[in-house]
Amino acid sequence: MKIRRGDSVVITTGEDAAQAPRRVTQVLDGGRKVVVEGANRVLKHVRRGHPKSPQGGRLNLEMPIDSSNVMLYCGACSRGVRVGYRYSDDGAKERFCRSCSQSLGAVSPAKESRAAKS
Ligand SMILES: [Zn+2]
Secondary structure, three states: OOOOOOOEEEEOOOOOOOOOOEEEEEEEHHHOEEEEOOOOEEEEEEOOOEOOEOOOEEEEEEOOEEHHHEEEEEOOOOEEEOEEEEEOOOOOEEEEEOOOOOEEEEEEOOHHHHHHHO
16 A cells, blocks of 8 residues: 555545645555554543553544555645555655656655665
8 A cells, every 4th residue: 555654645525624734644454454543533532551541431532444544645636546556766765746747755765865874
């Protein structure tokens, strides 16, 4: 899947649709689900002793949504866009916007630096 943690995405369905781009805080289930900042919030009621809320009460949580309901945000197009993959000249794999073909950032480093890292 093309969504990664830290990406800016636009939600395409539901009550959070067509709002400003939001950040992906988690990618789950091999990329099929994502947790998006401020989207799909629920109040979860918990008992006392819960690790995140020792006093009990309500937790404001973001629940995962299906990654097919988000689109990667392109700053140049200022909207959610379809994404493709390509290799740049130095061998780095990057994502690009299919509308304006601007790069949306490398997903793996150039061949030389990859060897140096590992
Ligand atoms: Zn674009």
